[in-house]
Amino acid sequence: MAERRKPIPIGEAVSRVMSFAAPGTKEKIHVNDAYGRTLGEDIIAVHPVPPFDRSPYDGFAIRAEDSAQASRGNPITFNVIETVGAGSVATKEVKPYEAVRIMTGAQLPDQCDAVVMLELTTESTEDGVSTMTIKRPFQPGDNVSFKGEDTEQGAVLVKKGELINPGVVAVLATFGYEYVYVAKKPLIGVFATGSELLDVHEELQPGKIRNSNAHMIAAQIERAGAEVKYFGKLEDDLERCYQSINEAAAEVDMLITTGGVSVGDFDYLPAVYEKLGAEVLFNKIAMRPGSVTTVAHWEGKYLFGLSGNPSACYVGFEVLVRPVVKTLLFSAKPHLPKVEARLSEDFLKPNPFTRFVRSKLNITTEGLKAAPSGFNKSNAVTSLATSDALVVLPGGTRGYKDGDLVDVLLLESYEGSEWPWEK
Numbered sequence: 021m022a023e024r025r026k027p028i029p030i031g032e033a034v035s036r037v038m039s040f041a042a043p044g045t046k047e048k049i050h051v052n053d054a055y056g057r058t059l060g061e062d063i064i065a066v067h068p069v070p071p072f073d074r075s076p077y078d079g080f081a082i083r084a085e086d087s088a089q090a091s092r093g094n095p096i097t098f099n100v101i102e103t104v105g106a107g108s109v110a111t112k113e114v115k116p117y118e119a120v121r122i123m124t125g126a127q128l129p130d131q132c133d134a135v136v137m138l139e140l141t142t143e144s145t146e147d148g149v150s151t152m153t154i155k156r157p158f159q160p161g162d163n164v165s166f167k168g169e170d171t172e173q174g175a176v177l178v179k180k181g182e183l184i185n186p187g188v189v190a191v192l193a194t195f196g197y198e199y200v201y202v203a204k205k206p207l208i209g210v211f212a213t214g215s216e217l218l219d220v221h222e223e224l225q226p227g228k229i230r231n232s233n234a235h236m237i238a239a240q241i242e243r244a245g246a247e248v249k250y251f252g253k254l255e256d257d258l259e260r261c262y263q264s265i266n267e268a269a270a271e272v273d274m275l276i277t278t279g280g281v282s283v284g285d286f287d288y289l290p291a292v293y294e295k296l297g298a299e300v301l302f303n304k305i306a307m308r309p310g311s312v313t314t315v316a317h318w319e320g321k322y323l324f325g326l327s328g329n330p331s332a333c334y335v336g337f338e339v340l341v342r343p344v345v346k347t348l349l350f351s352a353k354p355h356l357p358k359v360e361a362r363l364s365e366d367f368l369k370p371n372p373f374t375r376f377v378r379s380k381l382n383i384t385t386e387g388l389k390a391a392p393s394g395f396n397k398s399n400a401v402t403s404l405a406t407s408d409a410l411v412v413l414p415g416g417t418r419g420y421k422d423g424d425l426v427d428v429l430l431l432e433s434y435e436g437s438e439w440p441w442e443k
């Protein structure tokens with residue numbers, strides 16, 4: 021008789037896994053390599069931005085008080101004493117009724133407190149003396165981009181654990197972070213198990229299928245921000261599986277296998293864990309797909325035994341492996357982000373287990389709608405290609421109807437959640 025396994029709720033499975041999760045280590049990298057990485061330190065404004073009062077326009081810097089009486093009937097003329105472009109600073113003191121021709125981005129001369137756009141002036145030159153005339157008054161501060169108006173010195177702008185997006189890269193460069201601490205990417209080993217598996221380049225043969233899971237997991241690992249070491253395929257052979265897993269684990273931070281975790285004659289992962297003396301955290305979760313997902317801990321490392329069924333494998337990674345990776349990457353919200361949406365079609369099949377329906381989330385004028393992605397069985401592979409979300413249907417005796425409000429976990433969003441499961 022096959023072993024009877026006791027299913028535990030998904031939240032319980034995730035918390036058992038997370039009880040071993042801890043922040044990882046950091047490394048320093050060049051700003052040009054930082055895009056897509058995770059910050060290993062808070063980024064602080066080490067100086068104000070802008071660092072000096074500057075002109076936001078091409079125009080003339082003046083002392084506003086000199087313009088107070090200017091009007092159409094009383095134009096006021098200024099002597100233009102020098103020109104400063106961005107990157108240069110004025111060399112002369114600006115006296116009453118004098119102006120400095122100034123370009124966008126140039127530092128305001130000390131005595132000036134307003135800028136007049138070129139378009140609002142009339143210019144002339146006589147006997148080598150340049151002047152400009154205005155017909156309206158300006159207030160102190162008009163058209164000045166003030167020191168510190170973007171950010172004050174000392175502000176914490178981006179926190180450790182945040183993704184370095186192009187905006188963060190701009191901030192790093194602004195403050196002179198030529199090198200920045202980022203979270204070191206954990207190295208995750210992958211084995212695909214199964215005597216039926218062919219490589220991508222191979223022709224189909226009777227009874228065989230191509231190994232899609234290893235490639236899928238590699239992409240999921242990268243999406244989560246970690247690095248992959250693919251160890252290849254393993255035939256369903258206990259001794260070979262044991263030897264290979266035993267050796268490979270030493271080379272990586274954690275190891276993922278796919279397939280061979282159920283109760284079949286050639287499902288050898290349970291026996292491998294036993295032979296290794298690994299602590300099995302659970303071997304049955306009340307979820308579908310992925311109910312047979314097994315996680316073990318051995319010599320300080322995770323051994324993730326994901327299911328062989330593609331959809332089950334996919335879901336197992338996102339709900340169990342991803343939060344461990346994100347924790348290593350210093351995220352305070354390591355789990356998939358959760359939103360509420362309306363189901364856009366019936367899903368009538370009841371299930372005692374929590375069901376994760378691979379879906380597409382659509383933003384409509386009536387709010388968020390989640391559309392299940394076609395063939396949605398545990399062994400489905402094609403519907404994964406059109407999914408960017410997992411609809412979570414709690415287990416029970418009823419099905420769900422078009423329009424029902426449901427929880428949805430987002431797969432393509434970098435944002436995370438602290439805890440998306442029931443307490």
Ligand SMILES: Nc1nc2c(c(=O)[nH]1)N[C@H]1C(S)=C(S)[C@@H](COP(=O)(O)OP(=O)(O)OC[C@H]3O[C@@H](n4cnc5c(N)ncnc54)[C@H](O)[C@@H]3O)O[C@H]1N2
Nearest residue numbers: 212214231232233234279280281282287311327328329332
């Ligand atoms: N008597 C029972 N049978 C099964 C149970 C059960 O509880 N009692 N659980 C079923 C469930 S649920 C699932 S899910 C599968 C899980 O099976 P395994 O994780 O042991 O995986 P395999 O048996 O190795 O393969 C299952 C399926 O997936 C295909 N596969 C495997 N590896 C890959 C790969 N790398 N790329 C693409 N496809 C892969 C494999 O050919 C099988 O079709 O067990 C049920 N059975």
Ligand code: MOO
Nearest residue numbers: 309310311332398
């Ligand atoms: O583990 Mo299976 O994927 O529940 O169908």
Ligand SMILES: [Mg+2]
Nearest residue numbers: 280282284287
């Ligand atoms: Mg099996």
